[in-house]
Amino acid sequence: MSTASTSAPSGPVRPGTGPVLEVDDLHVQFRTESGLVRAVNGVSYTVSAGETLAILGESGSGKSVSAQAIMGILDMPPAEITGGRIMFEGRDLLTESPEEQRKVRGPGISMIFQDALSSLNPVYSVGFQIGEMFRAHQGMSRKDAKKRAVELMDRVRIPAAAQRVNDFPHQFSGGMRQRVMIAMAIALDPRILIADEPTTALDVTVQAQVMDLLKDLQRDTGMGLVLITHDLGVVNEVADNVAVMYAGRIVERGTVDDVFSNPAHPYTEGLMSSIPQVEAKGGRLQPIGGQPPNLASIPSGCPFHPRCPKRRTGADALPGRHCAEDVPPLRLVVPGREAACHYSEEVLGV
Amino acid sequence: MGRYVARRLLLTIPVLLGASFLIFAMVYALPGDPIRALAGDRPVSPAVVKVLTERFHLSDPLWVQYWEYLKALLSGDLGTDFRGRPVLDTIERTLPVTVKLTIVAVVFEAIIGIVAGVLAGIRRNSFFDNLVLVSTTVIVSIPILVLAFLAQLVLGLKLGWFPIAGTRDGLYSYVLPGLVLASGSLAYVARLTRTSIAENMRADYVRTARAKGLPNRTVIVRHTLRNSLIPVVTFIGADIGALLGGAIVTETVFNLPGIGREVFDAVRAQEGAVVVGIVTLMVFFFIFFNLVVDVLYAVLDPRIRYD
Numbered sequence: 001m002s003t004a005s006t007s008a009p010s011g012p013v014r015p016g017t018g019p020v021l022e023v024d025d026l027h028v029q030f031r032t033e034s035g036l037v038r039a040v041n042g043v044s045y046t047v048s049a050g051e052t053l054a055i056l057g058e059s060g061s062g063k064s065v066s067a068q069a070i071m072g073i074l075d076m077p078p079a080e081i082t083g084g085r086i087m088f089e090g091r092d093l094l095t096e097s098p099e100e101q102r103k104v105r106g107p108g109i110s111m112i113f114q115d116a117l118s119s120l121n122p123v124y125s126v127g128f129q130i131g132e133m134f135r136a137h138q139g140m141s142r143k144d145a146k147k148r149a150v151e152l153m154d155r156v157r158i159p160a161a162a163q164r165v166n167d168f169p170h171q172f173s174g175g176m177r178q179r180v181m182i183a184m185a186i187a188l189d190p191r192i193l194i195a196d197e198p199t200t201a202l203d204v205t206v207q208a209q210v211m212d213l214l215k216d217l218q219r220d221t222g223m224g225l226v227l228i229t230h231d232l233g234v235v236n237e238v239a240d241n242v243a244v245m246y247a248g249r250i251v252e253r254g255t256v257d258d259v260f261s262n263p264a265h266p267y268t269e270g271l272m273s274s275i276p277q278v279e280a281k282g283g284r285l286q287p288i289g290g291q292p293p294n295l296a297s298i299p300s301g302c303p304f305h306p307r308c309p310k311r312r313t314g315a316d317a318l319p320g321r322h323c324a325e326d327v328p329p330l331r332l333v334v335p336g337r338e339a340a341c342h343y344s345e346e347v348l349g350v
Numbered sequence: 351m352g353r354y355v356a357r358r359l360l361l362t363i364p365v366l367l368g369a370s371f372l373i374f375a376m377v378y379a380l381p382g383d384p385i386r387a388l389a390g391d392r393p394v395s396p397a398v399v400k401v402l403t404e405r406f407h408l409s410d411p412l413w414v415q416y417w418e419y420l421k422a423l424l425s426g427d428l429g430t431d432f433r434g435r436p437v438l439d440t441i442e443r444t445l446p447v448t449v450k451l452t453i454v455a456v457v458f459e460a461i462i463g464i465v466a467g468v469l470a471g472i473r474r475n476s477f478f479d480n481l482v483l484v485s486t487t488v489i490v491s492i493p494i495l496v497l498a499f500l501a502q503l504v505l506g507l508k509l510g511w512f513p514i515a516g517t518r519d520g521l522y523s524y525v526l527p528g529l530v531l532a533s534g535s536l537a538y539v540a541r542l543t544r545t546s547i548a549e550n551m552r553a554d555y556v557r558t559a560r561a562k563g564l565p566n567r568t569v570i571v572r573h574t575l576r577n578s579l580i581p582v583v584t585f586i587g588a589d590i591g592a593l594l595g596g597a598i599v600t601e602t603v604f605n606l607p608g609i610g611r612e613v614f615d616a617v618r619a620q621e622g623a624v625v626v627g628i629v630t631l632m633v634f635f636f637i638f639f640n641l642v643v644d645v646l647y648a649v650l651d652p653r654i655r656y657d
Contacts, residue, residue: 110563162588
């Protein structure tokens with residue numbers, strides 16, 4: 001043990017063991033009556049212990065679908081994973097049996113959802129629902145599981161946990177309900193926690209409390225946190241790295257500081273300039289023009305090109321880098337930064 | 351909850367009074383002469399007519415007749431029919447038959463309806479699902495009268511599996527009429543269960559249950575079935591009240607001496623006291639089981655509280 005590790009987390013973090021979760025070239029599509037919807041088109045990312053990766057994107061960019069694919073909770077059909085690997089602690093979850101996948105959910109990877117009220121079963125007490133984790137995965141008795149549920153409710157700072165363990169979800173406030181969800185998700189000390197818009201349904205002060213709680217729990221346990229959100233403020237505050245998604249692809253990836261201070265993709269740039277600025281009070285917000293793409297008919301070439309202010313589709317396009325025809329790969333632009341744009345260097349200004 | 355039940359029970363009193371008056375008025379408004387109906391083709395002496403008319407207040411206005419009926423009712427006397435048999439005895443004789451028929455029907459309705467609905471709901475668009483959809487549509491669209499005769503003809507006469515009429519074979523003689531009586535509700539229960547399950551399978555909390563890594567069986571039974579059956583159980587509860595009163599056709603076709611057939615005969619014979627007594631009882635059953643359902647709802651769904 002090195003004495004220099006004063007700032008290292010106190011939990012069971014094993015530094016240097018590499019990424020815990022590795023998503024590689026994931027493809028998901030939905031067969032619907034109106035045709036094939038390509039929701040996720042080659043998404044790759046890694047999450048290490050103690051890392052917070054934010055996945056940023058607007059509705060329909062494929063961020064939730066990719067998370068549900070990792071969890072193995074997509075409804076198949078209509079969904080279909082058509083390619084890629086999901087490596088968790090060195091095993092490819094997609095090649096494992098449903099029963100083995102199930103055993104990973106909870107102790108390995110767990111997930112919290114946006115709307116805690118509809119995500120909790122209305123007819124069971126919160127204590128019962130938290131305790132189910134211990135009963136299903138560890139064969140614990142109902143009574144012991146309830147005792148553990150009280151401990152967990154304490155841990156996520158629900159006041160008077162022992163009195164409230166038998167209450168039902170509708171008897172809690174929105175913030176407390178999300179804490180119940182968190183208690184359930186961290187019950188078995190997962191290595192990875194996926195939080196799908198965990199604070200979107202909450203008001204701003206409660207949002208901050210829930211995010212603080214997640215960060216504290218992460219510090220204690222060393223779990224990797226995948227934060228799915230469209231809230232740039234939350235990303236800026238809590239995430240280490242960010243992956244920006246558009247039309248089922250990652251269009252930019254890097255550390256939060258880098259990406260926020262100097263985007264390498266025109267879409268990220270558009271997102272940044274749509275943030276209200278305190279200094280620019282009274283000025284107009286800069287929206288990104290056009291509509292998000294229809295995933296049943298994604299534009300050719302770069303999916304963002306119809307909305308892109310910097311597209312090159314005519315004679316000014318370089319050979320093999322025609323925005324309406326050539327799909328830009330996600331490539332290393334500068335050290336530590338990847339972007340899927342033919343002209344990232346210009347966007348970056350390097 | 352106790353106060354809520356007490357208040358609801360108190361509320362049944364004015365409802366029963368109103369219902370009994372309406373029934374009374376309808377019997378009063380029936381055309382024809384009940385004494386002539388009783389005598390049939392034989393001549394009746396004017397003296398007999400006079401005595402009967404006075405005893406049953408037949409020449410009095412409606413409200414006087416109803417008042418006489420209520421006065422007797424308060425002392426526990428439901429009145430007598432024209433032959434002098436107390437209505438209470440008639441009910442005691444016929445009610446057990448109807449209760450047995452209702453129990454058999456509800457058991458069929460619940461077991462077959464729920465099992466079919468669950469299997470169809472879990473495997474939507476499967477062969478079984480389509481079978482349930484088609485067969486329930488067929489059953490619902492055939493009038494119960496036709497269904498009853500069909501059942502008698504095919505299952506009773508041709509195949510000889512069940513007795514056709516009467517109650518000689520004990521509980522077994524209730525199987526065929528019970529099935530016929532339950533058929534409509536059974537189809538409805540199957541469809542309700544199917545829809546409810548299909549809807550619940552898409553619920554966010556079922557997704558959560560999967561994300562928790564619960565075994566598939568737990569996800570289905572604990573997090574899908576339990577929630578899906580709330581509307582089904584409450585429908586069946588309310589249906590008991592309806593079945594207890596709705597057995598008129600079935601009891602008549604299968605010649606079961608229950609309150610349904612009794613009231614059918616009483617209407618034809620213009621036996622006012624019998625009709626009012628039995629139909630008011632049916633109304634009471636209906637109200638009572640609706641109350642049971644409301645209480646049951648609060649037990650099954652913790653979001654519902656009556657305080």
